[in-house]
Amino acid sequence: MLTWLVRRLIQALFVVLAMTVIVFIGVHIIGNPVDILISPEADQAERARIIANLGLDQPLWRQYLVFLNGALHGDLGRSFVFNEPALKLIAGRMPATMELAVTAVLMSVVIGVPLGLYAGLKPNGLLGRTIMAGSILGFSLPTFWVGLMLIMVFAVQLGWLPSTGRGQTAALFGVQWSFLTWDGLRHMAMPALNLSLFNISLVLRLTRAGVRETLPMDFIKFARAKGLSPARVIFVHVLKNIMIPVVTVVGLELGSTIAFAVVTESVFAWPGMGKLIIDSINVLDRPVIVAYLMMIVLLFITINLLVDILYTMLDPRVRLETKG
Amino acid sequence: MTGIYRASARLGAVLASLVCGPAMAQTLTIASSAPVTSIDPHYHTLSPNESFDGQMYERLVDHDAHGKLIPSLAESWSLKDDTTWEFKLRPGVKFHDGSNFTAEDVAYTIARVPRVKNSPASFSIYTQAVKSVEVVDPQTIRLHTDGVYPLLPIDLSQVFIIPHGLGADPTTEDFNAGKNAIGTGPFRFVSYKPGDRIELDRFDGYWGPKPQWEHVSYRMLSNDASRTAALLAGDVGIIEFVPPTDLPKLRTDPRVTLAEVISNRSIFLWLDHSHEGPTPYVFGPNGETLAKNPLKDRRVRLALSLAINRQAIVERVMEGAAIPTGQYLPPGAATYNPDIKPPPYDPARAKALLAEAGYPNGLRITLHGPNDRYVNDAKIIQAVGQMWQRIGVQTTVEPSPWSAFVSRAGRQELSAFLLGWGVSTGEGINPLRAQLGTWDAARGIGTANRGRYSNPTLDAMVEQALRTLDDGARDKLVQQAMALAMDDVPVIMLHLQKAIWATRKGLVYEARTDEETRAVSVKAVP
Numbered sequence: 001m002l003t004w005l006v007r008r009l010i011q012a013l014f015v016v017l018a019m020t021v022i023v024f025i026g027v028h029i030i031g032n033p034v035d036i037l038i039s040p041e042a043d044q045a046e047r048a049r050i051i052a053n054l055g056l057d058q059p060l061w062r063q064y065l066v067f068l069n070g071a072l073h074g075d076l077g078r079s080f081v082f083n084e085p086a087l088k089l090i091a092g093r094m095p096a097t098m099e100l101a102v103t104a105v106l107m108s109v110v111i112g113v114p115l116g117l118y119a120g121l122k123p124n125g126l127l128g129r130t131i132m133a134g135s136i137l138g139f140s141l142p143t144f145w146v147g148l149m150l151i152m153v154f155a156v157q158l159g160w161l162p163s164t165g166r167g168q169t170a171a172l173f174g175v176q177w178s179f180l181t182w183d184g185l186r187h188m189a190m191p192a193l194n195l196s197l198f199n200i201s202l203v204l205r206l207t208r209a210g211v212r213e214t215l216p217m218d219f220i221k222f223a224r225a226k227g228l229s230p231a232r233v234i235f236v237h238v239l240k241n242i243m244i245p246v247v248t249v250v251g252l253e254l255g256s257t258i259a260f261a262v263v264t265e266s267v268f269a270w271p272g273m274g275k276l277i278i279d280s281i282n283v284l285d286r287p288v289i290v291a292y293l294m295m296i297v298l299l300f301i302t303i304n305l306l307v308d309i310l311y312t313m314l315d316p317r318v319r320l321e322t323k324g
Numbered sequence: 325m326t327g328i329y330r331a332s333a334r335l336g337a338v339l340a341s342l343v344c345g346p347a348m349a350q351t352l353t354i355a356s357s358a359p360v361t362s363i364d365p366h367y368h369t370l371s372p373n374e375s376f377d378g379q380m381y382e383r384l385v386d387h388d389a390h391g392k393l394i395p396s397l398a399e400s401w402s403l404k405d406d407t408t409w410e411f412k413l414r415p416g417v418k419f420h421d422g423s424n425f426t427a428e429d430v431a432y433t434i435a436r437v438p439r440v441k442n443s444p445a446s447f448s449i450y451t452q453a454v455k456s457v458e459v460v461d462p463q464t465i466r467l468h469t470d471g472v473y474p475l476l477p478i479d480l481s482q483v484f485i486i487p488h489g490l491g492a493d494p495t496t497e498d499f500n501a502g503k504n505a506i507g508t509g510p511f512r513f514v515s516y517k518p519g520d521r522i523e524l525d526r527f528d529g530y531w532g533p534k535p536q537w538e539h540v541s542y543r544m545l546s547n548d549a550s551r552t553a554a555l556l557a558g559d560v561g562i563i564e565f566v567p568p569t570d571l572p573k574l575r576t577d578p579r580v581t582l583a584e585v586i587s588n589r590s591i592f593l594w595l596d597h598s599h600e601g602p603t604p605y606v607f608g609p610n611g612e613t614l615a616k617n618p619l620k621d622r623r624v625r626l627a628l629s630l631a632i633n634r635q636a637i638v639e640r641v642m643e644g645a646a647i648p649t650g651q652y653l654p655p656g657a658a659t660y661n662p663d664i665k666p667p668p669y670d671p672a673r674a675k676a677l678l679a680e681a682g683y684p685n686g687l688r689i690t691l692h693g694p695n696d697r698y699v700n701d702a703k704i705i706q707a708v709g710q711m712w713q714r715i716g717v718q719t720t721v722e723p724s725p726w727s728a729f730v731s732r733a734g735r736q737e738l739s740a741f742l743l744g745w746g747v748s749t750g751e752g753i754n755p756l757r758a759q760l761g762t763w764d765a766a767r768g769i770g771t772a773n774r775g776r777y778s779n780p781t782l783d784a785m786v787e788q789a790l791r792t793l794d795d796g797a798r799d800k801l802v803q804q805a806m807a808l809a810m811d812d813v814p815v816i817m818l819h820l821q822k823a824i825w826a827t828r829k830g831l832v833y834e835a836r837t838d839e840e841t842r843a844v845s846v847k848a849v850p
Contacts, residue, residue, distance in 0.1 A: 031731030037444035039369035041748065041758055043768030050444060081361050081368075082518070083442045083496050092518065148549050155557035163557040164550050165543060166520060269545045269554075271520035279359060279519075279546075282696070284727050 005305075012301040016294055020071075023290050024064050032056065033080050033284040054080055067290070076294070077287030081280070086291035090273060095175045096166055097265070097272030101257040103179065103192040105250060108199030113246070115200075116207025117234070123212065131204065138201030147194045147267035154190060162187050164269040191268040195261055199253050206249055210242025243314050251307035255300045350538035352843055355545040355554055357565040359519050364499035365484035365507070366437050369445045371746070374482070375564075375840040376542060379524055380420075381484035381507030384411055384430065385477045389845070391588065391657055391750035391837045393477060397425065397485055397508065401477050403793060409467045409476050410460075418529040419487045420512040426462040432488035434467075439493060450479040472791050474798060478749045510535045510844050519544060524843075533844075540843045552826075555580065561831050564841045566824040568643040568699060580826050585835035586647055586654040587823040589746040591698055593691070593708065593816040595619045595628070598736040598776035605690035605739035609683075609718070618687060619739065625813040627677035628740075631715040632708055633669040638819050641703045646819040651806055652747055652755040654820050654837065659752035661803040664810050667817070674715045686716030693742030694730070695723035699821055705742050708818075733774045743774065744821070746839070752802040756786045760809050777814040 027033075034051050042050075051057050055066065070077060076086045115131050122128040155163035167187030169176035178184030214220060215238065223233050262274030269275075273292065280288040358372035365377040386396035398411040417425035434457055438448035453473045458466040469476060486494075490504050498504040505513035510532065511524035524540040543560060545551040548567035554560045556579065566574065566582070574580050596603045596619050603617040618624045634648035648666035653659065678686065691709055695702035702723035709719035733741050747754050762778040763770035769783075770776075782805055789801040810817070823839045827846065834845040 030728050032734075034444070035731045035734050036727055037368070039445040039449065040745070040772040041754070042369070042445055042449050043771050044765035045768065046446060046449060047771075050446070053442060054444070078442065080444055083362070083367065083444075084500070089518070148553065151550065151553045151557070155559070156553055159557065163554045163559045164545060165554075165559070166517075266547045267550055269520075269543070269547065269550055271517060275519055275546075282725070282727055 008301070008305060012298070015301070016297050019293055019297055020067070020290055021064070023286070023293060024060065024067070027284050027286045027289065028060050031284060033286065036283045037080060076291040079280070079285050079288045081283055081285045081288075086287040089276065089288060090292055090295060093271060093273045093276050095177060096270060097258055097261055097274060099177055099179050100188065100192055100195060100264075100270060100272060101254065101261055103188060104196035104257055105199060105254045107192060107196040108203045108253070109246075109250060111196075112200045112203030113207050113239075116204040117211060117239070119204065120208040120211025120215070121234070123208075132208070135201035135204050138197045138204075141197075143194060143198065143263045144267060146197060147191070147264055150190045150194055151267070161190055164267075166271055191264050191270050194268070195257060195264045199250075199257065202249060202253065203246060206245050207242060210245060211238060214238050214241050240314065244311065247310050247314065248307055251303050251310075255296075255303045258299060259296045350536070351541060352537040352539070352562070352846055353541040353543060353560040354841060354843060354846075355543050355551050355560040355563040356841060357548075357551065357563075358546055359544045360522060360542070361518075362496055362500060363502070363505045363513065363516055363522070364440065364496040365486065366433075366440050366447045367443055367496050367499070369447055369449070369482075371839065375842075376522065377484050377507075378509070378840055378842050379511045379540065379542065379844075380505065380509045380513060381486065382509050383481050383484055384413075385481040387481060387750060387836075387838055389585070389834050389836045393481060393750075397430075404466065406472050406793070407469050409469070411465050411467070413463045413465065414531065415463055417508050417531045419489075419508050420506045420527055420529075421487065421489065422529070423487050423489050424462075425485070425487070425508055427459040427465040428462070428488045429485055430465050431457045431459055432490075433483065433485045436486070436493070437483065440496065441493075442496075447483055450482045453479060472793060474790070474793050474795075475749070475753065478751065482748065511537075511540055535844045536848060537843055537846070542843075555826055555828065558828060562825055562827045562833055562841070562846055564823075564825050564839075565699075566826045568645040571643050571645060571824070574826055579829050581829055581832060582824060582826050583833040583835040584645075584822050584824040585837055587746070587821050587839050588653065588657065588748075588750060588837050589698075589744055589821045589823075589839065590649055590652050591646070591701075591704065591742065591744045591818045591821060593628075593705075593818065594733070594738075594741050594743055594775040595625055595813075595815065596736065596739045596775055597778065597814070603739040604737055605692070607688040609685040609688060609716070611688055618681065618683060621681045622813060623677045623681040624683070624687075625816070627674040627681070627715065628712065628717065629667045629813055629816045630670045630674040630677070631717070632667075632711050632816065632818065634666055634818060635669070637704060637707050641700050641707050642819065642821075645699065645822045645824060647822070648818070649820045650817050651752075651810055652745060652759070652817075653750075653752060657747075657750055657837070659799050659802040659806070661752075661806050664807055671711075671715050678715060678717075686718065688718045688720075689740055690720045690722055690738075691740045691742075692722050692724070692729065692733070692738045694726040697726040697729075698742070698744045701742055704818065708742075736774070736776060741774075745772065748838070750838070751799075752806050753786060753789060756782070756802065756805055756809060757790075760814055761786060775815065779809065779812060779814070782809050782812075 038047055038050060055063060079086050079089055082089055119128040119131045151163050154161045165187060167178050167183035168181045169178045169184060170180040178188055223237050261272060262278050265272045265274040277292045360373050360376045362368060362373060365381045382396050384398040386394050388394045397414055399414050401411045404410045413427060419425060434451050434454055437451045453469050453476055454467045455470045456468045460466055487506055494504045500516055502513050510527055510530045512527040514523040514525050516522045522542040526535055526538050545554055551563045552570045555563045599617045602613050603619060606618055608614055638646045638648055650664045650666045691705050693701055693705040705721050709721040712719040732738055745755055745759060757769055758772045760777055761769040762783050763773045763776055785805040789798050792798040825833045827833050830848060832847050832849050
């Protein structure tokens with residue numbers, strides 16, 4: 001278990017390092033942030049002063065070494081745009097994205113698993129077929145379009161929900177969260193639904209496939225023959241066996257929902273990290289891009305780690321040591 | 325008994341406030357189109373920041389809705405001698421923290437501007453003409469310039485005044501946290517959530533007319549479709565930069581009122597003047613490299629200009645949200661020259677000119693431009709490409725994101741490319757110097773001259789205008805210089821964008837040529 005963990009961490013370190021090198025070279029090739037930030041009316045001397053001020057007059061390898069040195073001391077640099085530490089900026093936006101992503105993934109499990117279970121048990125019923133047909137829409141319609149449609153229907157036409165933005169927040173553990181207030185929940189409803197539609201469909205289809213696959217198996221027949229109640233057969237024996245693929249997918253989707261909530265965030269003007277990273281890429285704000293991607297890499301690695309550990313709990317046959 | 329009476333009276337008041345919602349009625353929610361990146365008014369010369377700052381801070385000299393200079397914190401200003409400007413300051417003005425506004429604060433602000441740490445684009449370009457500051461008395465300040473500098477009041481119309489009580493080198497972070505966010509403007513700072521919103525309250529000690537709004541919520545909604553939806557849903561009272569695609573729909577929507585004006589932002593095509601030999605993206609009709617740069621020939625530039633049907637672009641691509649132009653400024657602006665008409669659409673003459681210049685079989689050009697910067701930028705260059713095609717110039721159109729485009733344009737790697745220019749000062753010397761002045765790093769001229777156009781006669785005329793103190797004579801000179809410049813077709817002028825706001829019915833906005841959105845100019849009408 002311990003060697004496995006250490007090995008995983010060393011791998012993670014190399015991934016992070018490789019990623020920072022790619023970002024440094026990539027941003028350097030795209031263009032010079034100063035060209036974007038500077039007022040076009042500024043004179044050439046002012047331009048040179050700003051380039052030197054941001055350290056962009058140094059050769060790229062030296063800029064990278066300066067960054068590495070700072071990173072070792074816990075400093076990932078200051079944003080060119082906001083003049084605040086990149087980590088602080090990201091941390092300030094993180095709760096908004098986190099609560100949105102976690103709500104969306106929770107919704108995908110709470111809605112997706114029961115619907116999938118039903119569709120799997122009654123594959124030929126009208127409702128079962130409707131659910132499956134609906135799920136096709138769920139993962140094929142573009143998030144961007146669905147988001148705008150939600151706004152048009154629920155905010156503009158019906159006027160039930162606020163169209164955009166994050167509502168009132170309340171503090172918990174020193175962080176501002178919007179799911180603690182009614183106004184906050186009203187603001188979160190549409191973006192969370194929009195973000196979860198794809199995941200709901202995915203979880204639903206996985207669950208249905210799993211159920212269809214498990215039902216004809218011998219151990220289910222035996223369980224029934226033993227006289228167990230249908231509820232126990234379904235919720236204990238079937239459900240537990242189909243959970244491995246569902247947990248894998250939910251885990252991975254949590255990562256990508258956090259990392260790529262950007263479309264939903266920009267449609268709903270949700271002040272999360274996704275909007276920050278897109279704005280930062282548009283102005284080549286390298287410290288923020290690097291810090292954000294480092295964080296996302298770490299996030300994926302952590303989630304994968306947790307998923308692997310969850311496997312062992314769900315399926316006693318899986319052993320971490322043998323997996324390597 | 326009285327207790328019950330009091331309680332019910334209080335309940336009645338609460339109910340009344342719920343029903344009539346006076347608090348709601350006095351809150352104005354503004355949707356801005358781009359994120360405000362700082363509350364520090366001297367941190368970044370970025371138009372979304374400056375537009376926001378106008379709610380909280382004020383300048384010595386301001387612009388009215390049409391771009392004319394008007395007194396703000398300075399009541400009047402005059403030249404004492406060739407190099408000394410005297411500003412008489414408005415008495416009885418208070419800062420949000422209660423301190424009085426005096427000449428000390430002006431001196432403090434001018435000293436602070438160039439010292440802002442890590443500023444990615446400093447406001448010092450507007451204060452650098454000031455060589456020394458002399459506080460005469462609390463209501464009078466003299467600014468000494470190096471040589472004659474008639475544009476100083478215009479430059480200072482970009483600089484927001486902060487109180488000297490903030491001490492030595494106040495930090496940008498303290499502004500963002502609200503600690504330093506103190507101005508003299510009609511609204512005072514309450515809170516700032518980056519990327520989301522800024523909350524403001526009415527400042528009751530304001531010297532000017534009392535604003536109608538008790539509370540202003542300044543929201544950042546950069547997605548065009550969401551901004552329109554938020555207005556239609558009634559979540560915001562006013563939106564800026566109405567996307568042209570929504571215009572036809574909004575014009576007929578009874579829930580919405582539009583306010584529009586022709587702005588100072590012109591859209592044009594730069595041509596490469598920097599290469600004497602072959603320019604990177606222009607070739608002969610069969611793809612052969614040319615010995616010299618055809619864009620150095622005025623006939624070729626004029627042909628490319630006459631080939632463009634500006635009216636069609638304005639009507640079809642811009643949905644009427646622009647007017648064709650032949651110069652940088654809109655009608656009515658200072659130094660606008662009514663004799664410079666938008667170039668006509670004349671493909672036959674364009675073909676003849678190309679043949680006369682030695683290219684009877686046309687040319688091959690790649691036209692570059694951004695696709696996320698100006699209204700419909702990518703569509704405009706596609707339209708131009710098709711029009712050039714018709715006079716035998718085979719055009720490849722290459723739009724790309726601003727971040728990837730702008731550095732290449734600045735390194736003279738492109739031959740023909742689309743750019744825009746908002747004349748922040750509202751008069752013609754600004755584009756003639758920054759855009760068309762010969763690139764000169766030592767003197768700070770031609771800073772935005774990305775095509776490296778150079779015309780010594782023009783430079784001399786602009787220089788002469790800059791040394792002319794008489795406003796009327798100077799404006800004449802600038803008009804002449806603009807006519808001379810435009811006749812040489814250094815850039816191909818296309819159109820001037822309209823700035824468009826949309827408000828909920830019951831609200832009206834006084835549209836501003838400088839594209840700023842100000843809460844005080846939003847009025848409720850019965």
